[in-house]
Amino acid sequence: MKIIYFYKDQKLHAGVVTKQGVRLLSGSLVSLQRKEHLERLITSKVSEAFIQNENLEIASCVLNPSKIICIGLNYRRHAAESGMAVPSVPVAFTKYNNTLIDFGKDVTLSQDGVEYDYEVELGVIIGKECKRVSEKEALDHVLGYCVANDLSCRDLQFKTSQWLIGKSLDGFLPLGNYLVTADEIGDPQSLQLKCTVNGELRQNSNTSDMIFSVAEIIAFLSRYMTLLPGDLILTGTPEGVAMGMPEKKWLKPGDVVKVEIEKLGYTENRMVN
Numbered sequence: 001m002k003i004i005y006f007y008k009d010q011k012l013h014a015g016v017v018t019k020q021g022v023r024l025l026s027g028s029l030v031s032l033q034r035k036e037h038l039e040r041l042i043t044s045k046v047s048e049a050f051i052q053n054e055n056l057e058i059a060s061c062v063l064n065p066s067k068i069i070c071i072g073l074n075y076r077r078h079a080a081e082s083g084m085a086v087p088s089v090p091v092a093f094t095k096y097n098n099t100l101i102d103f104g105k106d107v108t109l110s111q112d113g114v115e116y117d118y119e120v121e122l123g124v125i126i127g128k129e130c131k132r133v134s135e136k137e138a139l140d141h142v143l144g145y146c147v148a149n150d151l152s153c154r155d156l157q158f159k160t161s162q163w164l165i166g167k168s169l170d171g172f173l174p175l176g177n178y179l180v181t182a183d184e185i186g187d188p189q190s191l192q193l194k195c196t197v198n199g200e201l202r203q204n205s206n207t208s209d210m211i212f213s214v215a216e217i218i219a220f221l222s223r224y225m226t227l228l229p230g231d232l233i234l235t236g237t238p239e240g241v242a243m244g245m246p247e248k249k250w251l252k253p254g255d256v257v258k259v260e261i262e263k264l265g266y267t268e269n270r271m272v273n
Contacts, residue, residue: 001016001017001038001180001181001184002016002017002178002179002180002181002184002265003015003016003017003025003032003038003061003144003178003179003180003181004016004017004022004053004056004058004061004177004178004179005029005058005059005060005061005063006022006053006056006057006058006059007056007057007059008051008056012029012059012063013025014029014032015051017053017178018050020050021050021051021052021053022050022051022052022053022056023050023051024051029063033063033125033127033143033229033230034127034128034143034229035127035128035141035142035143035229036127036128038127038143038181057102058102058103058104058177059102059103060100060101060102060103060175061103061146061175061176061177061178061179062100062123062125062146062175062179062230062232063230064097064230065097065125065230065231065232066228066230066231067094067225067227067228067231067232068094068095068096068097068099068173068231068232068234069092069093069094069221069231069232069233069234070092070093070094070095070150070167070233070234070236071090071091071092071212071217071233071234071235071236072087072091072092072093072163072236073086073087073091073211073236074087074090074091074210074211074212074217074235074236074237075205075209075210075211075236075237075238075239076209076211077205077209077238077239078236078237078238078239078240078241078244079211080239081239081240081241081243081244082243082244086211087211089220090212090216090217090220090221092221093162093163093164093167094164094167094168095150095167095168095172095173095234096168098168098170098171099151099167099168099169099170099171099172099173100173100175101171101173101174101269103174103175103176103177103267104177104267104268104269105171105174105269106269106270106271106272107151107171107172107174107269107270107271107272108170108171108272108273109251109252109253109271109272109273110153110169110170112153112156113153113155113156113166113169114153114155114250115153115154115155115242115243115248115250116151116152116153116154116242116250116251116252116271117151117152117153117154117241117242117243117250117251118149118151118195118197118202118203118241118242118251118257118259119149119150119151119152119195119237119241120147120148120149120193120194120195120203120237120238120259120260120261121147121148121149121150121193121234121235121236121237121259122145122147122148122188122191122193122207122214122234122235122261122264123145123146123147123148123175123176123232123233123234123235124142124145124188124214124217124218124232124233124234124235125142125143125144125145125146125179125230125231125232125233126141126142126143126218126227126228126229126230126231126232126233127141127142127143127144127182127229128140128141128143128229129141129226129227129228129229130218130222130226130227131222131225131226131227132222132223133218133219133222133227134219135215135216135218135219136215138214138215138216138218138219138222139182139188139214139215139218141218141227142182142214142218143179143181143182143229143230144179144180144181144182144184144185145179145180145182145185145188145261145264146175146176146178146179146180146264146265147175147176147177147259147260147261147264147265147266147267148173148174148175148176148232148234148259148267149173149174149175149195149257149259149267149269150167150172150173150234150237151169151171151172151173151174151251152166152167152172153165153166153167153169153172154166154242154243154250156169174259174267174269175267176259176260176261176264176265176266176267177265177266177267178265180263180264180265184263185263185264188207188213188214189207189208189210189213189214190206190207190208191206191207191261191262191263191264192204192205192206192261192262193205193206193207193238193259193260193261193262194259194260194261195240195257195258195259195260196257196258197249197251197255197256197257198255198256199256202240202241202242202249203237203238203239203240203241203259204238204240205238205239205240206238207235209238210235210236211236214233214235217233217235218233221233251271252271253271253272253273254270254271254272255270255271256268256269256270256271257269257270257271
């Protein structure tokens with residue numbers, strides 16, 4: 001299923017994207033983040049009414065996660081272009097809920113930075129609580145996947161040894177138009193990713209280039225912390241970021257960034273002052 005969150009009558013609703021339109025889902029928004037609840041919905045009867053999605057005001061496809069965990073330097077060619085060694089364990093850092101914005105909204109570039117960069121990434125949404133899960137069983141705890149743009153301000157990111165400030169500016173995590181349940185994706189290690197800036201192709205790679213697979217990342221993180229339904233994990237970006245270019249093409253106001261992943265849709269956002 002393709003799960004979409006949208007505003008109707010000034011309230012937030014959830015629906016399933018179909019060829020006929022969006023079908024409204026029953027149940028609380030929180031319960032819809034649980035894998036077992038969505039599995040029941042696949043075979044249960046939901047609203048028969050369809051909403052045409054052309055003019056829907058679409059919200060973020062992940063709602064209020066308790067954790068947003070990011071993995072850095074997780075593509076071999078991206079590590080090479082960054083001039084950094086391939087890590088022996090996943091490099092984890094965090095973003096926060098303030099970075100989430102509704103689908104397609106403008107992203108404000110703060111006056112406090114200059115080196116603004118894009119990063120197309122595969123987002124993984126946890127659907128079942130897990131702690132010390134094995135790599136073999138890790139994907140059984142995934143609710144679904146989404147497109148993510150891990151926007152970064154490099155001069156703020158590397159101002160200290162911690163990357164927090166440069167990664168956690170307001171609105172710096174646009175997500176795709178919907179969340180696609182894991183059963184529709186199959187192997188997450190064979191998905192094509194792309195990023196364009198003003199129509200110019202900047203990133204074009206495949207999740208097969210990941211150093212640590214989705215299953216390895218989940219097993220690693222769950223060793224140290226309990227992962228909860230709705231938690232969002234960003235799995236790293238491939239080569240082609242502005243930071244890796246000989247001539248740094250930093251984002252500026254007016255630029256339009258589109259990131260997309262095979263089977264998962266896209267998000268497109270304009271950068272503004």
